[in-house]
Amino acid sequence: MASEAKERIGKAAALLLEPGQFVVLDVGTTALSVARAIPSDFRGTVATNSLLVAIELSNHPNLVVHVAGGRLRGGDMALSNSNAQNFFRDLHPDIAFLGSGGIDAEAGLTDYYLEEAAARKVIIQNSAVSYVLADSSKFGRVARHRVAGLQELTGLITESEPPATIREALEKSGGVTIIA
Known part of the structure; x- marks a missing residue:
């Protein structure tokens, strides 16, 4: 079930790409x-701090892929620390898709x-628009480290209707909820 939800969220996010x-x-x-949902005819540039994302996109025929440096955390194969933060500090992306521990x-x-939260803060500050990718298991969950208030985000991409409090907090500052 969770993998199906993530797949739906991934496809909805890819539809936002231009x-x-x-x-x-x-x-x-x-x-x-x-x-995985980025169409093979999409032309653009992707920056990531995920080795798994970089490997997935490595044979994409029309993409330029940049990978952050930093300390490697197994499992998610995430790169973080001041190297990753500095990498993102020098970038100004059109759109960012952010993971979450909770929303x-x-x-x-x-x-x-902590280090991944710090990198996300920089990404949000420098991106024209930023969407949180969160399946319904993340709703109401509060992880150890704050990344951003919902008013700092463009929106939430999820597979089911979030609690009214989350939707209202996003909409209060013009954010949107996209339900895949």
Whole structure:
């Protein structure tokens, strides 16, 4: 069930892409689903701190892929620390898709790994638009480290209707909820 939800979220996110865009794909299994859903005829540039995303996109015929450096965390194969933060600090992407440890109306976007949360903060600050990728298991969950308030995000891409408090917190500042 969770993998089906992530696949639906990935496909919905890929539909937001426009030719020539500079895209950031964050770490996590849902970000990997976005990478898998990018059409082979999409031309653009992707920056990521996920080795899994980079490998998935490595044979994509029309993409330029940039990978952050940093300390490698197994499992998600995430790269983080000041190297990753500096990598993203120098980029100004058109659109960013962010992973999440949790999403809550009051706590906002949170994560379990401090260095990854710090990289996400930089990504949000520098991106023209930023969407959180979160399946319904993340609703109301508050992880250890705050990334951003919901008012700092463009929107949420999910597979089911979020609690009214999350939707209202996003909409209060003009954010959108996309249900895959």
